[in-house]
Amino acid sequence: MGRILRGLAGDGNLRVVAADTTDVVEEARLRHGLSPTATAALGRAMTGALLLAQLLLKTPKERLTLRIEGAGPLGGLVAEADAFGHVRGYVKNPKAEAPLREDGKLNVGELLGPGVLRVDRSLPNGEIYTSTVPLVSGEIAEDLAHYLWQSEQIPSAVLLGVRVHGEGEVEVAGGVAVQVMPGAPEEVVARLEANLAGVQGLTPLLKEKGLEGTLEAIFQGLGYTPTDLRALGYAQNEIPVRFQCRCSREKALEALVFFTPEEREDMIVEDGGAEVVCHWCGEVYRLSPEEIRSLVAEVRCPDCGALWLYPRADGSVFRIEGEACRCGRKVEIPSERRAEA
Template identity: 85%
Template sequence: MGRILRGLAGEGHLRVVAAETSDVAEEARRRHGLSPTATAALGRAMTGALLLAQLLLKTPKERITLRLEGTGPLGGLLAEADPQGNVRGYVQNPQAEVPLRPDGKLNVGELVGAGVLRVDRSLPNGEIYSSTVPLVSGEIAEDLAHYLWQSEQIPSAVLLGVRVKGEGEVEVAGGVAVQVMPEAPEEVLQRLEANLSGLAGLTPLLKERGLEGTLEVLLAGLGFERTDLRALGYALNEIPARFRCRCSREKALEALVFFTPEEREDMIVKDGGAEVVCHWCGEVYRFSPEEIRSLVAEVRCPDCGTLWLYPRADGTLFRIEGDTCRCGRKVEIPSEKRAQA
């Protein structure tokens, strides 16, 4: 399990979040069968999502999603995190690979390519706030720093790293984000810049010094003061970071509702059941003919077949908003179903 630390430096003028995510990145690699460079890309993105969740989210029920849409062979990447340290993610082409950079490092920028970074913030009431910025390099850390400045007006330094070994297993992974608070003294900024410019790389430092030692080097002369997280219920004074998906067997069964009854019956006849794979985590759910045939409570448009209501364990729920179907027909829900919705 990984971990997240928070604190202040530069006499309160720098807000710091740091994460050790080796286990998180390795689980993502294993679940999705990632190539080495895809492992680095997704590991960086998930670590970045964890850092941004600490910097930007205000309540435990909020989530942040990073979506990188690039022209490179990776084809696209998503990572989602919450303030409790839960994160998940996937890439479109998990086995995509490119040659190493001239310096021998994994070329994440080329794998991602040119494109955009979209950041979605999901609020407890269901609203989603989205911001989109062009990718600066595709290396992810620079792109997140650019996003924080362009969309949030937060000058920040972001460092992310994933080192792989052997057959592509993750040796070490982590990240640090340093947010510059308003009216920070020039001498604080100069010291931070000097520390960052003298850094040979994040992963060697994490490997040699660990997370606390890495922060000592990055914030040398700036007086890092670690936030006491025990008051928030974290007995070890750190937030656990883990790959955790929000999928479930119930949600997977619900997904079959979006197929028509005829299509579901065809699954039973041809395959003897159905298999649903979660793209976020790779978990496989298999359903028997009896479970598939239990999905009989949906209400569909008589004209175009659009799903109007679908079943849940606690009743039924509207799938569309408004009173008109996409085909133009007036939505008419039977009274007994409407009462359940």
């Protein structure tokens, strides 16, 4: 299990968030069967999502999602986190690889290629606030710092690192984000910049000194002070980090409602059921014929078969947006079902 630390430095002029994500990145590697460079890419993105969630999210019900769409062989990636240290993510092409950089490091930038970074913040009222910026380097840390400045007007520094060894196992992974508060004295910013210029790599620091020692090194002369997280209910004075997906057997079954009844019957006849794989975590759900045939309550377009309405087990209802179906027919819900919609 990983962990998140928070604190202040430079007499309160620097806001600091740091994370050790070694265990959750290794879990992601195993769940998705990632290549070494894909592991580094997703690991950095998951770590970055955790750091930004601490910096940007305002309420417990919010979530933050990073989406990187690139022209490289990875095809893009997605990472989602909340303020409680829960994170999940996936890449489009988990086996994709790229040659090492000239310095011998994993070439995440080439694996992603040119593209864009999109940051979605899911608000408590269900709205999604989205910002998109072009990728600066594709190495993710620089891209997140660029996003914070361009979209949030927050001058920041972001350090991310994933080191693999052996057959691709994650040896160490983590990150540090520093937010410069408004009105920070020039000497504080100059000292921070000098300290960061002296960091030869985040993963060597994490491997040698651990998370606390890494923060002491980065904020030498700036008086780093950890935040007392016990006041927020964290007895160990740190926020635990877990790879946690929101999939379930019920959601897997619900995904089949978007197939027509005839297509679902074909699944039963040809395969004896259905197999649904969660793209977020790789969990496999094998659904029986009885479960599949229980999906009989939906309302569909009589012309094209598109799903119009489906009552969920939790009492909520899926309903097509707008008054027209994708085929152009007017959406007409039977009177006995309108109350559900």
